[in-house]
Amino acid sequence: QVQLQESGPGLVKPSETLSLTCTVSGGSISSYYWSWIRQPPGKGLEWIGYIYYIGNTNYNPSLKGRVTISVDTSKNHFSLNLSSVTAADTAVYYCARVSGYYDSSGFTRGLDYWGQGTLVTVSS
Amino acid sequence: DIQLTQSPSFLSASVGDRVTITCRASQGISSYLAWYQQKPGKAPKLLIYAASTLQSGVPSRFSGSGSGTEFTLTISSLQPEDFATYYCQQLNSYLLFGQGTKVEIK
Numbered sequence: 767q768v769q770l771q772e773s774g775p776g777l778v779k780p781s782e783t784l785s786l787t788c789t790v791s792g793g794s795i796s797s798y799y800w801s802w803i804r805q806p807p808g809k810g811l812e813w814i815g816y817i818y819y820i821g822n823t824n825y826n827p828s829l830k831g832r833v834t835i836s837v838d839t840s841k842n843h844f845s846l847n848l849s850s851v852t853a854a855d856t857a858v859y860y861c862a863r864v865s866g867y868y869d870s871s872g873f874t875r876g877l878d879y880w881g882q883g884t885l886v887t888v889s890s
Numbered sequence: 891d892i893q894l895t896q897s898p899s900f901l902s903a904s905v906g907d908r909v910t911i912t913c914r915a916s917q918g919i920s921s922y923l924a925w926y927q928q929k930p931g932k933a934p935k936l937l938i939y940a941a942s943t944l945q946s947g948v949p950s951r952f953s954g955s956g957s958g959t960e961f962t963l964t965i966s967s968l969q970p971e972d973f974a975t976y977y978c979q980q981l982n983s984y985l986l987f988g989q990g991t992k993v994e995i996k
Contacts, residue, residue, distance in 0.1 A: 801985060811926075811934065811977055811987040824983060827891055860933055864985075872982035874940060876924030880933035 768793040770861050770881035778855075778888050784848040788861030788881055795819050795842045799864035801877060802835060802846045804857040812857075816864060817844055851888045858883040892917045894978055896988035902996045909965040911991045913978035918958045922981035925954055925963045928990075929974045938963065939981070968993070 774786035788800070802814040815825035817835040825833045829848070837844040848855060860883045866875030893916040903909050913923065921941040926934035936945045938954035941961055951966045965972055973995055978988040 803987075810990040811928075811979075813979070813985045813987060816985065826984065826986070862933075865936075866939070871920060872922035872980075873985070874981075876926070876936045876939040876945075876979060876981060877934070877985075878936050878945065880935075883933055 768863065768879045770863065770879055772859060772861050772881045772884040774884065774886070776885060776887060778851055778886060779890050780852055780888055781850055784846070784851050784855060784886055784888070786846045786859055786861075786884065786886070787843050788845070789841075789843040790863075791842070795837065795839055795844065799868065799873070800835075800837070800844045801862045801864055803860045803862060803877075804855075805860070805883075806854075806857045814846065814848075814859075853888050856886065856888045858885050891984060892919060892980055892982065892986065894980055894986060894988040896976075896978055896991050899989065899991060901991060901993050903968050903993060904996045905968055905970055907968045907996075909968050909972075909993060911963045911976055911978075911993075913956075913961040913963070913988050915959045915961075915980060919980050919982055921957045923954075923956070923961050924979045924981055925952075926977045926979065927972075927974045928977065934977065937976075 769791045778784045796819045801816040817823045832849045834847040861881045862877040863879040865878040895914045923941045925938040928934040942954045975992045
């Protein structure tokens with residue numbers, strides 16, 4: 767059974783960089799796309815971006831310029847960096863696996879395995 | 891960018907009711923759409939992908955339909971454990987979500 771676990775600081779100061787890691791266990795990070803999603807308190811889901819295990823990335827245009835997602839296949843984990851954070855970046859951050867594959871126009875399946883989520887608060 | 895609009899945003903229903911949630915895309919996305927269920931304090935759970943394919947282990951009372959710009963999630967007979975928030979998500983290059991539909995007990 768694939769499991770995902772987010773880790774990182776729960777408190778980040780404004781203007782600094784938020785850094786989180788998602789460790790995958792029970793399966794290989796290879797051959798899949800992996801994604802970050804966040805949810806501000808009391809609000810809906812926001813897709814942040816995804817990475818393929820060989821390093822190809824795609825990001826939400828609303829966050830472009832501040833987001834970097836990277837992967838380390840030797841450690842079976844992938845990471846999120848979000849720079850210049852403000853209070854609006856306070857949210858529960860989830861990592862997830864994109865199941866299926868990318869065909870000519872999109873992904874054949876959805877996000878099938880998710881981490882439990884980690885709350886990151888941006889405050890001085 | 892393609893936007894997804896769910897309706898209604900809030901729905902009050904009783905156990906046993908048939909419930910339908912709609913997701914409209916601002917441009918055609920073929921069948922590249924998924925549906926999720928989220929309960930408070932929990933990660934979302936994949937219910938349906940490719941617009942109408944039931945994820946393994948999901949009860950058959952859930953069904954999805956549609957293609958292009960209009961999609962629906964139907965719960966044929968609402969059960970107590972189905973009271974939750976439901977999200978649609980496009981599965982093309984940008985995996986954007988709809989704003990959610992909260993299903994509450996009437």
